[in-house]
Amino acid sequence: MVGTVLRRLAVFVASLAVSTVVVFAFMVLLPGDPARVALGTDASDAAVDQLRHEFGLDRPLPVQYASWIGGLLTGRLGTSYVSGAQIGPQLADRLQVSLILVLASMVVAVVVAVPLGVWMAVRHRRPIGVVLSALAQLGVAVPAFLAGILLITIFAVRLGWLPANGWTPPAVDPVMFVRQLVLPALALGLVQGAVLTRYVRSAVLDVLREDYLRTARAKGLRPAQALWRHGLRNAAVPVVTVLGLQLATTLVGAVVVERVFVIPGLGSLLLDAVGNRDLLVVQDVVMVLVAAVLLVNLLVDVLYVVLDPRLRLGDA
Amino acid sequence: MSTVVDPVLRVRDLTIRTRSVELLRGVDLTIGRGERVGLIGESGSGKSITSLAIMGLLPDNVQATGSVRLGERELLGTPERELARVRGRDVAMVFQEPMTALNPTMRIGDQVAEAMLIHHTQPSRAAAADRAIELLEAVRLPDPKALVRAYPHQLSGGQRQRVVLAIALANDPALLICDEPTTALDVTVQQLVLDLLVRGVEERDAAMLFITHDLAVVANVCEQVAVMYGGRIVEAGPVNEVFRRPRHRYTQGLLAASDLAVDPHSGQLRAIAGSVPAAGRFPEGCVFRSRCWKATDQCRAEPPWTGAPHGPGYACWHPAQSEVIT
Known part of the structure; x- marks a missing residue:
């Protein structure tokens, strides 16, 4: 019985790992730039680039993914693009x-x-x-x-x-x-x-x-x-x-x-x-x-x- | 079937019907202490419903009339609460399908012990558990001490049927009903299970009602036999007598069909012409006349029982002469 439970547990962990990739990929593929949305259509490209840098969106995707996973594992889910509030406690x-x-x-x-x-x-x-x-x-x-x-x-x-x-x-x-x-x-x-x-x-x-x-x-x-x-x-x-x-x-x-x-x-x-x-x-x-x-x-x-x-x- | 003085089971004029269909009519059966009676017939002849009636396990959409006495106790019309006290203690049953007869989510030992705990025939759980091991040993299951912790799916069909037998024998019943107990088993384990059944009832001097369509098994296990067709007993008597000198044409047909010799005229196995009608579709008068090669107009009337009342005899207008069949 313990063996069967361990097997199911392994499947659970694997599914969880795969689903993080899928969720992350979905968000990247969705059209719309959070920095552009936050600043509005009138914002200058320089201001948008500046905000993208603050959000960390100018980093390579694997780095973004790794930092997101790191945050999930340590309980730091980042701050909201919109309100700037901590996401974790909310x-x-x-x-x-x-x-x-x-x-x-x-x-x-x-x-x-x-x-x-x-x-x-x-x-x-x-x-x-x-x-x-x-x-x-x-x-x-x-x-x-x-x-x-x-x-x-x-x-x-x-x-x-x-x-x-x-x-x-x-x-x-x-x-x-x-x-x-x-x-x-x-x-x-x-x-x-x-x-x-x-x-x-x-x-x-x-x-x-x-x-x-x-x-x-x-x-x-x-x-x-x-x-x-x-x-x-x-x-x-x-x-x-x-x-x-x-x-x-x-x-x-x-x-x-x-x-x-x-x-x-x-x-x-x-x-x-x-x-x-x-x-x-x-x-x-x-x-x-x-x-x-x-x-x-x-x-x-x-x-x-x-x-x-x-x-x-x-x-x- | 013989005229037993103090029978364990005495069924008289048992008739069972649903709202629209008659399933059983006027069935008589008598089984004495230590006696083994076979009940034979094709599928749909009413054997299983007879056994369920004796167990008090008829579905609630059928009505039974007549009398079913177990020892001194009348079972028909007895409330469920009292029937439950008899069931599993005074009368027990081994079913046809061992693969599904046991609870898949309960350990073997618990299922055997439960039979004794329900009727308080063992003083404690521990005593019942110990007795369960003995019972499993008595049906020659290997390593019963470990087996009590196993689940049914870990056992083969033959092993499961032996567990069912251990459960049935747990409270030393006065009557054991076996409904095709070896039909679903491999030929190789059939004889073992039959031997265990016979030894189990012999050790307890219990009566046995053995339901089957396998005539060889009846000849092997039983002393008396009743032949059933269309919800009626059409012939009854000692196995030797009935199998050697069948009087009813249906018995004669069954015996011929069970003979695996090829018919010299047709080159095929012998069979009874036609098939068993659905319940309620049997003809009036003699129920067998729609398939009988000897049927005449006289058979439109119900044939009387020829022989001892409630004992050996037959119900046929044109019985086979008592020539010996070889």
């Missing part, structure tokens, strides 16, 4: 906000989807299972921002139970933090949960048809016990795959919901940076997102190996 702040939101929404999704999906699978022949299945299908079709607006309308505007938007760091005011987190986490989580429910349902349905579940019943386990002890771990493998994909897409896709709820997350940082042609910020944010997605994939791969002994190569 990015860390935004990442933290996005991670909290995304993880909270994934918790909502799992808490909704796993019991509901299992129940729907067990009852798939009965009317209630069919009705729930149809409702989940409807949930899949609702975009998260619409769910967000609906939630704001009901719980913030009509009922006034929760704030409509905003973000307070947990260290500043834990109660306000939770109150403001509830609606965006629900908006993202319920929609993700609807998708996940369908995967949980089909994974459990597959497992229910397995011979080993019949063996478990033949041993004397009641249906629910057999499913709990022998089914869920097997059903978890496909569900973990989907969960990993959802986590990765939500990390990027949370941006719309961040806008709706006025949350200063990574997505809004990226959108602002793109709008301002703040290329180094774009480059850093994209790199962080790529690293996060790769990390999620690594975790999913490791989880597979933990869940399913058949995937543990080389230790038979």
Whole structure:
């Protein structure tokens, strides 16, 4: 098992290295000179050259790449071309906000989807299972921002139970933090949960048809016990795959919901940076997102190996 | 099948139907302590559904009527909670497909020990784990101490079937049901598994219901045999009797088809004409008449059971004379 995990880890590191080159190359190939953008169209060539020198853009590409990688590895991500502020601390702040939101929404999704999906699978022949299945299908079709607006309308505007938007760091005011987190986490989580429910349902349905579940019943386990002890771990493998994909897409896709709820997350940082042609910020944010997605994939791969002994190569 | 005084299993008039289709009609089976009964027939004849009915594992979209008694206990209509206590303790089952019968994510030892822990037939986890090693040793698996930590995918099909057998025998059941236990195995390991099955039930003086379409295996393993077609038992009796002097035309056809000698007239292997109809498509009256070479108008009526009630006999209007087939 350790060998398999190490192999996956090596793949992760290699992918990360390749992706830095790709991200860097993309930014170089994009048309538009950050110095020209910063100074405006009226600036003299001399002034632009001067700024290019300050940004370090007149150095050969390999040197630029090396200095960027060096900065990534030591945590110095450089300064914004536009605001001149340090990118590192700002990015860390935004990442933290996005991670909290995304993880909270994934918790909502799992808490909704796993019991509901299992129940729907067990009852798939009965009317209630069919009705729930149809409702989940409807949930899949609702975009998260619409769910967000609906939630704001009901719980913030009509009922006034929760704030409509905003973000307070947990260290500043834990109660306000939770109150403001509830609606965006629900908006993202319920929609993700609807998708996940369908995967949980089909994974459990597959497992229910397995011979080993019949063996478990033949041993004397009641249906629910057999499913709990022998089914869920097997059903978890496909569900973990989907969960990993959802986590990765939500990390990027949370941006719309961040806008709706006025949350200063990574997505809004990226959108602002793109709008301002703040290329180094774009480059850093994209790199962080790529690293996060790769990390999620690594975790999913490791989880597979933990869940399913058949995937543990080389230790038979 | 013989008139057993105190049977382990006593099935009477077992009829199973879905909302639209009758799967089983009027099945009688009696198995005494230490007795081994074969249940034979082509695919689709109702063998497996019979075994599931005895295990209480019928899918919830079928209805069963009649009686299935295990010892003194009536199983039909018993609530699931009580059935679960019987299952795996008093009646156990070995399935056809060893490759998928074990949980791929659970260690072999835990899967064997679980059978005992569910029914509290061992006082502790440690005792159950020790007993699991003994059981694996009894089915002649190599290095059982290391094997308990292995996962099913690390074992061959024959080894997995022996694990399934160890699980089935763990609580010394009074009745062991085997549903085609060697069909999916290599010929080379079939005999080993059969020997282990027979030894396992003999050591426990358990009754055995052996489901197969392989007549040679039945002749090898069982003393009594019941022949099934179209959801009914069409002939039953001692293996010697039935295989040497089949009375029902279906039994006769099965025996002829299992004979690998080439037909001198056609130059081909013998087979029963036609194929088994889908469930619910069997003819009225004698279920076999659509494929029977002796069928007459009389066969439109259901043939009565000729012989001992619930015992040896057959249900055929035109039985083969009791000439010895060589």
